[in-house]
Amino acid sequence: MLLDAATLSRIAGLKFRARAVVEGVLSGLHKSPTHGQSVEFAEHKDYAPGDELRHLDWKAYGKFDKFYVKRFEHETNLRAVMVVDTSGSMGFGTSGLSKLDVGRVMAATLAHLLIKQQDAAGVAMVAQGRFAEIPPRSTAGHLGAILDALETASPRGLTDLAMTADALAEKLPRRSLVCIFSDFFDERQDALKRILALRSRKHDVAVFHLVDKAELEFPFEDPTLFTSMEDDRRIEVNPREIKESYLEEFNRFLEATQNACRAADCDYERVRTDEPIDEVLLRFLGRRGGKL
Amino acid sequence: MTFGQPLFLLGTAAALIPLLVHLFDRRRPREVPFAALDFVLRSQKRTASRLKLKRLLLYLLRTLVLLAVPIALARPSFATAEAASVKRGVAATSIVVDTSLALRWGEGTRLFERAKDEAKSALRGLSGEEPATVVICTRNPTPVAPVGFERARLMGAIDDAAPGFEAIDLNRCLEVAARSLDDSPLPNRRLVLVSALTQASLRLEAQPPMGAGLKGEKVKPEFVVRDVAKGKDLPNRALVDVHAEAAPQLGPRAWQFTFTVRNFSKEAARDVELLLEVNGEVVQKGFVDLAAEGTAQKTLSWRFAQGGVATVTGRLEADALPDDDAHSVVLSVPRVLTALIVNGSPSPQKYKDEAFFTEAALSATGSPVKAVVRDADAAWREKLSDYDVVLLLNVDTPPAEVARALGEFVNAGGGLFVSVGDRVDPDAWNAVMGGLLPRKLRVVKTAVEPNQGDASTRAARLTQVALDHPVMVPFTGRAREGLLSTRFYRYALFEGDAQGVETEVLGTMDDGAPAFLASRRGKGRVFVYASTVDRDWSDLPIRTSFLPLMQRVAGWLTGTLDEREEVRPKVGEVVTLKPEANQSPAWAKAASGAEVALTALPQGGGVTGGPMPEPGPWQVVDAKGAVLEKLGFAVAIDAGASNLARHGLDALSDWLGEASVRTSGSGGPESSTPLWTWLLTAAVVAFFLEGLLLRK
Numbered sequence: 001m002l003l004d005a006a007t008l009s010r011i012a013g014l015k016f017r018a019r020a021v022v023e024g025v026l027s028g029l030h031k032s033p034t035h036g037q038s039v040e041f042a043e044h045k046d047y048a049p050g051d052e053l054r055h056l057d058w059k060a061y062g063k064f065d066k067f068y069v070k071r072f073e074h075e076t077n078l079r080a081v082m083v084v085d086t087s088g089s090m091g092f093g094t095s096g097l098s099k100l101d102v103g104r105v106m107a108a109t110l111a112h113l114l115i116k117q118q119d120a121a122g123v124a125m126v127a128q129g130r131f132a133e134i135p136p137r138s139t140a141g142h143l144g145a146i147l148d149a150l151e152t153a154s155p156r157g158l159t160d161l162a163m164t165a166d167a168l169a170e171k172l173p174r175r176s177l178v179c180i181f182s183d184f185f186d187e188r189q190d191a192l193k194r195i196l197a198l199r200s201r202k203h204d205v206a207v208f209h210l211v212d213k214a215e216l217e218f219p220f221e222d223p224t225l226f227t228s229m230e231d232d233r234r235i236e237v238n239p240r241e242i243k244e245s246y247l248e249e250f251n252r253f254l255e256a257t258q259n260a261c262r263a264a265d266c267d268y269e270r271v272r273t274d275e276p277i278d279e280v281l282l283r284f285l286g287r288r289g290g291k292l
Numbered sequence: 293m294t295f296g297q298p299l300f301l302l303g304t305a306a307a308l309i310p311l312l313v314h315l316f317d318r319r320r321p322r323e324v325p326f327a328a329l330d331f332v333l334r335s336q337k338r339t340a341s342r343l344k345l346k347r348l349l350l351y352l353l354r355t356l357v358l359l360a361v362p363i364a365l366a367r368p369s370f371a372t373a374e375a376a377s378v379k380r381g382v383a384a385t386s387i388v389v390d391t392s393l394a395l396r397w398g399e400g401t402r403l404f405e406r407a408k409d410e411a412k413s414a415l416r417g418l419s420g421e422e423p424a425t426v427v428i429c430t431r432n433p434t435p436v437a438p439v440g441f442e443r444a445r446l447m448g449a450i451d452d453a454a455p456g457f458e459a460i461d462l463n464r465c466l467e468v469a470a471r472s473l474d475d476s477p478l479p480n481r482r483l484v485l486v487s488a489l490t491q492a493s494l495r496l497e498a499q500p501p502m503g504a505g506l507k508g509e510k511v512k513p514e515f516v517v518r519d520v521a522k523g524k525d526l527p528n529r530a531l532v533d534v535h536a537e538a539a540p541q542l543g544p545r546a547w548q549f550t551f552t553v554r555n556f557s558k559e560a561a562r563d564v565e566l567l568l569e570v571n572g573e574v575v576q577k578g579f580v581d582l583a584a585e586g587t588a589q590k591t592l593s594w595r596f597a598q599g600g601v602a603t604v605t606g607r608l609e610a611d612a613l614p615d616d617d618a619h620s621v622v623l624s625v626p627r628v629l630t631a632l633i634v635n636g637s638p639s640p641q642k643y644k645d646e647a648f649f650t651e652a653a654l655s656a657t658g659s660p661v662k663a664v665v666r667d668a669d670a671a672w673r674e675k676l677s678d679y680d681v682v683l684l685l686n687v688d689t690p691p692a693e694v695a696r697a698l699g700e701f702v703n704a705g706g707g708l709f710v711s712v713g714d715r716v717d718p719d720a721w722n723a724v725m726g727g728l729l730p731r732k733l734r735v736v737k738t739a740v741e742p743n744q745g746d747a748s749t750r751a752a753r754l755t756q757v758a759l760d761h762p763v764m765v766p767f768t769g770r771a772r773e774g775l776l777s778t779r780f781y782r783y784a785l786f787e788g789d790a791q792g793v794e795t796e797v798l799g800t801m802d803d804g805a806p807a808f809l810a811s812r813r814g815k816g817r818v819f820v821y822a823s824t825v826d827r828d829w830s831d832l833p834i835r836t837s838f839l840p841l842m843q844r845v846a847g848w849l850t851g852t853l854d855e856r857e858e859v860r861p862k863v864g865e866v867v868t869l870k871p872e873a874n875q876s877p878a879w880a881k882a883a884s885g886a887e888v889a890l891t892a893l894p895q896g897g898g899v900t901g902g903p904m905p906e907p908g909p910w911q912v913v914d915a916k917g918a919v920l921e922k923l924g925f926a927v928a929i930d931a932g933a934s935n936l937a938r939h940g941l942d943a944l945s946d947w948l949g950e951a952s953v954r955t956s957g958s959g960g961p962e963s964s965t966p967l968w969t970w971l972l973t974a975a976v977v978a979f980f981l982e983g984l985l986l987r988k
Contacts, residue, residue, distance in 0.1 A: 091327075183327060185327060185328065222321070223321040224321050224323075225321045225322065226325075226329055227325050228326075229325050229329075235332060241346075242335040242339050242343075245338050246335040248335075249335055
């Protein structure tokens, strides 16, 4: 069972509000910034050549002898894609749950919440050379497919955020909410930039940066042979000798990632694998509510 | 380098442990899959060079710890390769403590205090199986105890030691110390010299001391020198001499004192204060400028208010060695003497008057004599006890009662001077005054008639003068020539010595006849001159010698001149005094309370005592404790001892033939802290640093 009942009950009390720039279709919850087809009248405007004639208000013409076009409120649905990194490094964890475990629980929770609100939710699991997608749907039965897909994901291969960014840009025609669950251990310099470039395509991007306690604190003492979880690299070191330098490097990486996200106007949430998942989600949702 | 416990050196093999651990430690590290491997790789690359240096430092520190501890336990000490080849392990040790004047030098703390600390440190530094003794280096050095293990006794002897006032012969002390180890069953010998190493005390031209081995062969001991001056110079200036002489030109009882000041330091000194103290009271002050390593003289004068014995001290502005900045002299300032001149042949023409020249001489400026001239009839009516001395100048035979009164006067301590002339009838004089004169008169001899043309060449002359007699002391050099050139045309001859009377002949004519006779009668003295004190029989009255001669005769007759004036011994010398017949000196006492017993010399040669232990004025007392003021004297420090020039440590090493010279401060290894202490300290520091590096 991926979804924790206690976690879900606590999240259910909150209203998930998307940003003003994201289109939605569920009435009453998500107002669209664009005017379109709907049954609810909004206002009149002077006719201009090029306006659709079917929207001319003939009754107004009868009264005022002028052409007016009727405009309507256009209610939308939220489309959200949960992007989960399934590279080998996501399999690391020292607190009972690996980073991948934490990522898919959070993705499943958010998908559950969105579908419950009649919004469309999908999921994409990515690693080097792999891109498995379940397109966004708002039907209740779609949640099961999402959960099944998440549950069968396993960590392996290299992280490839650039490829993920390209695939999403191609497959997401409308403005969508993109939630990315990854440790961002990608060696390529522009990988994070390309992910964040989705924001320039009007997508709402939320970054969940997953880190393990051991990565943050480097609690090793005796000489250790460290092996890579994505390839066959290995190195023998005395952890006490490099601890200071490692922590300096790793904290610099965390800071750089956070700063890049904020510079691109993306939400950034650092998630430790040992902290309660519901607290992370409530913090995230609460911050988004403040923006509306 | 030698080692007290060489077996501990085996422990230095432990220094290989870090290397062996490095070479053979092949523990398999734990394998851990780790997601953030890139950061581990980056950190390892960044810290690689620093880690390599750190590992090297750790290796060195661990090796140092494991090397320093066993070496420290082996008790290392410095020595030449030659010495080290034969002298290892425990050694019988003799510690020589210098007590020279130089050890009194100090800026705050005297060097001798440091010397005691050094000696005790050396004693404490010996291992439990090393027998030892201590030689306190004095004029007569002897080991405090036979070489052994009486540490407490040796410590006590060091504590009780005190510095002296002379340059002690360190070479002799080292010989004594070397011999003190001859009985030791140990093959190794060691001499520890604690000294200021002044050139005045230690002669490097002499052979270094040698000891005798178990089979009687000569053994060169190991030398350890502890320089209490820390290799520094010991600048010093000293008041090395005081010359006191009467200055009659400045008035009665005026004296001038010429002080000789020497600067033994390499820096000049200006306006150095010099005080003149009389009986402990400052009466004059002067200043002297001293060139570097130069000598200066300063003369100060003082007129005494009254006669008597006075202690005069010159005192320099104190420096680091104040003991040689004072120099004393004990003076006998002549008191005012009253003299009755009995003129036996008065004349209205002064130059023919019998008493004219004598009165003029005794009444000259600066003379301590107050003279009264009377003709014979008037003189016999005078009360003789009112005078100190009576001078009978060519007087007719005195009446019997006068002769008796003169005898009583002399026996009671008065002085009697007799000069002859045409009024003196030898037979009549012998009948009345024979018992008082040193020798009886015989006849008058005429060498040549004064009026003859060749009288000046045929006149008799003095040939011998007793220059060691107080009366004749001034007549040395040109003054002696002046006295000896005196012409005598006519003079009295004398019988032989009367039985039981000791007569001193102070001068003789060229025919051997006495010219001056002196003797003691009871408490008084008698002086006889064999010619006239006017120009009738001799030209002595018009010679320059006449004035001082008459004044000193008057002084001697009244006891104001004596031999004590020249008693100025140095520290370490024996003092010899010539007391008067009625004096029995038993002790000499210094102001500090120090006492020296005086013993009588055979054949009336006076008394002697010493060696004198300290400088300054000394009083002489008899067995009943009564002070014999006139016998007081002053002891001075020998100028050579004040020269604190030191031997260089290199010269000392050359002399000793080994590099075992240590100082007690800067300029060489710290002798008060043994080498093993430093090694242990280094080990602890290395251990601490190793821990610090490991924590990082």
